[in-house]
Amino acid sequence: MDINWHDLFIVGNPLILGSQIAILLSVIGIVALLTYLKRWKWLWREWLTTVDHKKIGIMYILAGVLMFFRGGVDGLMMKAQTSRPEMNFLDAQHYNEVFTTHGVIMILFAAMPLLIGIMNYVIPLQIGARDVAFPQLNALSFWLFFSGAMLFNISFVIGGSPDAGWAAYFPLAGKEFTPGIGNNYYAVAIQIAGIGTLISGINFIVTILKMRAKGMTLMKMPMFTWTSFIASVIIVSAFPIFTVALALMTLDRIFGTHFFTLSGGGMDMMWVNLFWLWGHPEVYIVVLPAFGMFSEVIATFSRKMLFGYKSMVFSVVGIALLSMLVWVHHFFTMGAGPAVNSVFSITTMMIAIPTGVKMFNWLFTMRKGRIEFSTAMLWALAFIPCFLIGGITGVMLAMSAADYQYHNTLFLVAHFHYTLIPGVVFAVFAGLYYWWPKMFGHMLNEKLGKIHFWLFTIGFNVTFMPMFFLGLDGAVRRSYTYSAESGFAPLFLVSAIGAVILALGFATFCYNIYWSARYADRNISNDPWNARTLEWATASPAPFYNFAKVPEVKTLDAFWYMKKHNEGLTLSDDEIKEIHMPSNSGLPFYMGIIFGITGFLLVFEWKLAALVAAVGIIIGLIIRSFDYNDGFHVTVDEIKETEKSWRSSDGKGVKNHVG
Amino acid sequence: MEKHKNGFPVTHVLGFIMSLVLTFGALGVALKTSLPFTTIIWIIGSLAIIQAALQLYMFMHMNEGEDGTANTINVISGFLVAVVAVAGSIWVMSFGM
Ligand code: HEM
Ligand SMILES: [Cu+2]
Numbered sequence: 001m002d003i004n005w006h007d008l009f010i011v012g013n014p015l016i017l018g019s020q021i022a023i024l025l026s027v028i029g030i031v032a033l034l035t036y037l038k039r040w041k042w043l044w045r046e047w048l049t050t051v052d053h054k055k056i057g058i059m060y061i062l063a064g065v066l067m068f069f070r071g072g073v074d075g076l077m078m079k080a081q082t083s084r085p086e087m088n089f090l091d092a093q094h095y096n097e098v099f100t101t102h103g104v105i106m107i108l109f110a111a112m113p114l115l116i117g118i119m120n121y122v123i124p125l126q127i128g129a130r131d132v133a134f135p136q137l138n139a140l141s142f143w144l145f146f147s148g149a150m151l152f153n154i155s156f157v158i159g160g161s162p163d164a165g166w167a168a169y170f171p172l173a174g175k176e177f178t179p180g181i182g183n184n185y186y187a188v189a190i191q192i193a194g195i196g197t198l199i200s201g202i203n204f205i206v207t208i209l210k211m212r213a214k215g216m217t218l219m220k221m222p223m224f225t226w227t228s229f230i231a232s233v234i235i236v237s238a239f240p241i242f243t244v245a246l247a248l249m250t251l252d253r254i255f256g257t258h259f260f261t262l263s264g265g266g267m268d269m270m271w272v273n274l275f276w277l278w279g280h281p282e283v284y285i286v287v288l289p290a291f292g293m294f295s296e297v298i299a300t301f302s303r304k305m306l307f308g309y310k311s312m313v314f315s316v317v318g319i320a321l322l323s324m325l326v327w328v329h330h331f332f333t334m335g336a337g338p339a340v341n342s343v344f345s346i347t348t349m350m351i352a353i354p355t356g357v358k359m360f361n362w363l364f365t366m367r368k369g370r371i372e373f374s375t376a377m378l379w380a381l382a383f384i385p386c387f388l389i390g391g392i393t394g395v396m397l398a399m400s401a402a403d404y405q406y407h408n409t410l411f412l413v414a415h416f417h418y419t420l421i422p423g424v425v426f427a428v429f430a431g432l433y434y435w436w437p438k439m440f441g442h443m444l445n446e447k448l449g450k451i452h453f454w455l456f457t458i459g460f461n462v463t464f465m466p467m468f469f470l471g472l473d474g475a476v477r478r479s480y481t482y483s484a485e486s487g488f489a490p491l492f493l494v495s496a497i498g499a500v501i502l503a504l505g506f507a508t509f510c511y512n513i514y515w516s517a518r519y520a521d522r523n524i525s526n527d528p529w530n531a532r533t534l535e536w537a538t539a540s541p542a543p544f545y546n547f548a549k550v551p552e553v554k555t556l557d558a559f560w561y562m563k564k565h566n567e568g569l570t571l572s573d574d575e576i577k578e579i580h581m582p583s584n585s586g587l588p589f590y591m592g593i594i595f596g597i598t599g600f601l602l603v604f605e606w607k608l609a610a611l612v613a614a615v616g617i618i619i620g621l622i623i624r625s626f627d628y629n630d631g632f633h634v635t636v637d638e639i640k641e642t643e644k645s646w647r648s649s650d651g652k653g654v655k656n657h658v659g
Numbered sequence: 660m661e662k663h664k665n666g667f668p669v670t671h672v673l674g675f676i677m678s679l680v681l682t683f684g685a686l687g688v689a690l691k692t693s694l695p696f697t698t699i700i701w702i703i704g705s706l707a708i709i710q711a712a713l714q715l716y717m718f719m720h721m722n723e724g725e726d727g728t729a730n731t732i733n734v735i736s737g738f739l740v741a742v743v744a745v746a747g748s749i750w751v752m753s754f755g756m
Contacts, residue, residue: 209729233736237736237740238740241744267752269752270748270752273748273751273752274748277743277744277747277748324739324740324743325743325747327747328751335754336751336752336754336755337754337755338755339755340750340751340754340755
C-alpha cells in the first residue's frame with residue numbers, strides 16, 4: 001500500500017489546475033448557497049431520499065445534461081487541438097485521456113441517464129401506473145449510476161484519467177502497458193454505474209409487464225413504452241457480459257491475474273470480444289428508446305396514429321435479436337477469417353432491414369398528416385436524413401473486406417457520431433421539448449428552441465461531415481495531430497468551426513432552460529400539444545401519485561380515444577379512493593456513497609481499506625432486508641384538494657391552469 | 660407463492676453456503692491440484708453447471724411456477740444469450756475453426 005502522494009493530485013497542467021479551482025469553487029458555492037437558503041432539509045427530504053420515479057427521472061436528466069456538458073467540452077478540446085496542423089494545445093497523452101473520457105462519458109454518463117431519466121418520468125405515466133415496480137430499487141439505480149459517474153469524473157483531477165480509449169483495449173489497458181491508476185477508474189467506476197443500469201433494466205421490465213392500466217394489452221402499449229421495454233430486455237441480456245469483463249479487468253489490473261494480459265497465458269483479444277458482446281447491444285439500448293420518442297413526437301405532431309404499429313413492434317423485436325449477433329463487426333481486422341467475418345457482415349447488414357421498416361413507418365405517419373412544426377417535431381424531422389447518413393455509412397462499414405480500409409479512420413468516427421447524435425441526442429432534445437411541460441408545468445420557449453435546433457443541426461453536420469472525407473483520405477482516429485503536408489488542414493478547420501456552432505446551439509438550450517424557468521407561461525393545460533397517450537391525462541406537472549383514478553384503456557392512443565369519445569376525463573368525488581404510496585428512504589443514497597468510497601479505495605489499490613469499506617455495503621444490504629416499511633396512504637381529502645387545483649370546478653374538462 | 664413470512668430463510672442461506680463451497684472448490688481444484696489441464700476444465704465446468712442449477716432453484720424461484728409461460732420465455736432467452744456469448748466467443752476467438 002505505498003502510494004505516491006504526488007500522484008494523487010495532478011499538478012503542473014494549467015488546464016487541470018483551472019478545473020481543480022473551478023470544481024473547488026463550485027462546491028463551496030453550492031454548499032454556501034444551500035446553507036444560506038436553508039435548503040439542506042429540503043434537499044434531503046425532496047430529492048436525496050425520494051423514491052418517486054418522476055423526481056428520480058429529473059435527477060437523471062439533470063445529471064445527464066451536466067455530463068453532456070463535460071463530454072462536450074472534451075469534444076471541443078479535441079476539435080481545438082486538431083483545428084490546425086501541429087497545434088500545441090493538448091499533448092499526445094492529454095489527447096488520449098480526453099478522447100477516452102469523452103467516449104465513456106458521452107455514452108455511459110450522458111446518453112444513458114438522459115434516456116433512462118426520460119423513461120423514468122414518462123413510462124409509469126404512459127402505462128397508467130403510480131410508480132415503477134420497485135421504487136426504492138429505482139432510487140438505488142440512480143445513486144449507483146451517479147456514484148459511478150462522479151468517481152469517473154474526478155479521475156482527471158485526482159490520480160489521472162484513463163487513457164486507453166473508451167473501449168479500453170488490452171494489452172494497452174493492462175498493467176503491463178499502462179501502469180498508472182487511470183484505467184482502474186475505468187474498471188471500477190463503470191462497474192458501479194453498470195450495476196445501477198442493470199437494476200434499472202430489471203425494474204422497467206417488471207414495471208411494464210406487471211403494472212399497466214386495466215385494458216392496456218401489450219399491443220395497446222404506446223411505442224415509447226415498447227421500445228423502452230425491449231431496450232430493458234437488451235440491458236438485462238448484455239450488461240452482465242460487461243459486468244464480468246470489467247470484473248476480470250479489475251482482477252487483472254489490481255490483483256495480478258492474467259485473463260487479458262500478453263504474458264501468463266492471457267488472451268488480449270478476448271477482452272475486445274467481450275467488450276463488443278456488450279458494446280454493440282449497448283448502442284441499441286440507447287437508440288431504441290430514442291426511436292420510441294420520435295414515434296410519439298411524430299404521431300402527435302402529424303395528428304395521426306402511428307403508421308404500421310405492429311410492424312414497428314416486430315421490427316423493434318427483430319433489431320433486439322439481431323443486436324446480439326453482430327458484435328464482431330467492430331474487430332473484423334482481427335482477421336478471424338472469411339467464415340466469421342462474412343457471417344457477421346451479413347447479420348450486420350440485416351439490421352438495416354428492420355431499421356428501414358421503421359424509417360418508412362415514420363414517413364408514412366407523416367404522409368397526409370397535418371404536420372405542426374414544433375421544436376420537438378423539427379428534431380424528429382432532422383433525425384431522419386441525418387440518421388440515414390449514419391445508417392448508410394454503417395452498411396458500408398459492415399462489409400468486412402471494405403472495413404479493412406475504413407477501420408480506425410475518422411470515417412468511422414463520423415459514422416458513429418451520425419448515428420449517436422441524431423439517434424440519441426436529437427431524440428433527447430425532442431423528448432425534452434415535448435415532455436418538459438409535463439415535467440415542470442411550463443413549456444420551453446419555442447423561439448429559443450428553434451434557434452437551438454438550427455445551430456445544433458447545422459453545427460453537427462459541419463463538424464462531422466468533413467470527418468467522413470478526412471477518414472477516406474486516410475486521417476486516422478485518436479491521433480492528436482497531423483502534418484501540414486498531409487493536406488488535412490482545411491477540412492479539420494471546417495470541422496472545428498462546426499463544433500463551435502454546435503456548442504452555441506447547446507448554450508442556447510441551457511439558456512432556454514433558464515429563460516423558461518423564469519418567464520414561461522404557467523397557464524398551460526394538462527395537454528398542451530393535443531397529444532395521444534396517457535401521460536397527458538393527468539395534471540402538469542403530474543401529482544406525486546400520478547393518477548387520482550387510473551384510466552381504463554380501450555385502444556391504442558388511449559388518451560386520444562378518451563378525448564374523442566369524452567370518456568373518463570372527469571373525476572367525481574366518489575371515484576376517489578385512498579392511494580397507497582411507497583415511503584422515502586435514505587438507504588439508496590447511503591449505498592451510492594459507500595459504493596463510491598469503496599470504489600475510490602479500490603482504484604488506488606488500497607485493498608484492505610476497500611475491503612473495510614465494502615463491509616459498509618453489506619451493512620446496507622442487511623438494513624434493507626430488515627426494512628418492513630410498507631409505505632403510506634394518501635387521504636381522499638388530499639387527493640381532492642390536489643385534483644381541484646387543476647380540474648375545473650363543475651367536474652367537466654380542465655381549467656386552463658396548472659397549480 | 661407462500662404467504663409472506665418473516666421466518667428464517669433456510670433455503671437461501673443453504674444455497675448461499677453451497678454456492679461458496681462450489682466456488683472455492685473450483686478455485687481449489689484449479690489452483691491447488693496438479694491434475695491434467697483437461698481434467699481441471701471438466702471438473703470446474705461441471706461445478707459451474709451444478710452451481711447455475713442450484714442458484715436457479717434456490718434464489719430464482721424456478722420451482723414456484725406461478726406463471727409458466729413467463730418462466731419458459733425467461734429460461735429460453737437466458738439460454739440463448741448464454742449460447743451466443745459462450746459458443747459465439749469460442750467460435751470467433753478460435754478464428755472460425
Ligand atoms: C457534442 C459534440 C461532439 C463532438 C464535438 C465530438 C467530437 C469527438 C471527437 C473529436 C472524437 C475523437 C476523434 C479522434 O479519434 O481523434 C470523438 C470520439 C468519440 N465520441 Fe464524440 N463528439 C461529440 C458528441 C458525442 C456524443 C453525443 C457521443 C455519444 C453519445 C460521442 C461518442 C464518442 C465516442 C464513443 C468516441 C470514441 C472515443 C474513443 O476513440 O475512444 N460523441 N468525438
Ligand atoms: Cu456495432
